[in-house]
Structure formats: structure tokens, C-alpha cells
Amino acid sequence: MMRSALLRACAVAAACAVLAGCGSDDESTGSFPSAVTAAPGSGTVVRDPAQLSASLLAAGDLPGEFSVVPPRTPADDTPVPPAAPTDPPDCGRLLSPIAEQWPGSSAAASVQFAGPSYATIDIDAASYPDAALSAAFDALQAQPRRCAAYSGDDAGVHIDYRTTALSQPPAGDASSAFTLTADSEGLTLTSSTALVQVGNTLVQVVVTAPETVDPGVLADLTAAQVRKLRG
16 A cells, blocks of 8 residues: 555655665656657567566566565455545556556566565556557556546545656657656655557556656666567
């Protein structure tokens, strides 16, 4: 939950995370530029989730000391907390896996890594047939634009969210990026996100840390993920 993440961030507020800068000199551009147009699909659709999962970055591909967060299994008996409500409600889907934001994928996969100072890296991908690819890419780009400023309530704690465009080098066949900042009771959590098309696969790379994420780290991770998807 975002509230618990903000509380954990408080414990390291005096220090920068490995992936975080200690100031506000990120490369956010503020207002969003024109939307990027998806490239034509290659016709090669991934239909095996295991194949797609093998194409995602592994712990050995990451900088610093990051480890894979084991996915939940049917045997897990720890209840999953309900999603905290947001206003508007649709903005609560921001940063959700691509396949959950836009239906119709032929395969989907995701991985999460935990690092020092409560930094996390989340990568997920979904492969779409040619007919659905452009609509999915457009919808994912539109979400942070619609949710430029919104609010949430997590266990009675008010959280303010805002999204801004993030300048990143071009990646894959088409790409865009944004930053989501969550503020609550003087605590700040920042998620820098890249959305990239590689053939018929859309991939989302999210780097989250207390304070500010170095945009160069996101760019390097995104480039590495594109190379791995392309084989």
C-alpha cells in the first residue's frame, strides 16, 4: 500500500536511496508533450507467459544490490490489502501492470525487485496482436495525462498524487515516460516510469524511491530491457 511505502520512506528520509538523487534536479519537463504514435506491429505476438517472463530483466542485470521479490502463490495465506480508493477512481490504476490496465493481451509477465533504502524496481510486459497494439499504447499514455493531479485515502491517511512528463532518450520502437509523486504528511515517494513498445510487446519499467529518482537510472534500465526483449 502507498501509505506503508511512505512510512518506510520516512525511515530513510535523511539519506538518499541508491537510485535516488538528493535534490529536485530531476529532468521532468512538467506538462506533457504530444502523445507518441505506436509503431506498426511486427506480427510476432508472444503467447507464452513463461517466454515473456524470461525476456524480462533479472537481478543480475540490475545495478546495486537488488533481489527478486517472490511472487505470491496459491499457498500464500496473507491477505492482500484492498486497493486504496482515489479521486478520480480510475487514477488508482496508474502503475498497475499493463495487462490489467488494458485487456486483450496474448501473454503477460511481471517481476519486482527490492533494493537498499526501500528502493524498488517493477517491470511488467504484455504482448498484443497487431489490431490491439496501437489502442493499448494510446490508452497507457493517456492515463498519466488524465491523472495529472489526484488524491487518495489509505487507511484514513490523505495522499496527494501528481504526474509530470519525464524527459528520457528514445527507446524501442516507441516510448514515453512520466513521474508519479505521492506526498503525505511531509513524506514523498517518487516513481519514474517508462512505457516502451518493442514489436508487439509493451513493457513498463518503474523505479520507485524516497525523494527523487535519477532519470539516468531509468534510462539505463529501459535500454537494457529493450535489448533483452530484442534478444
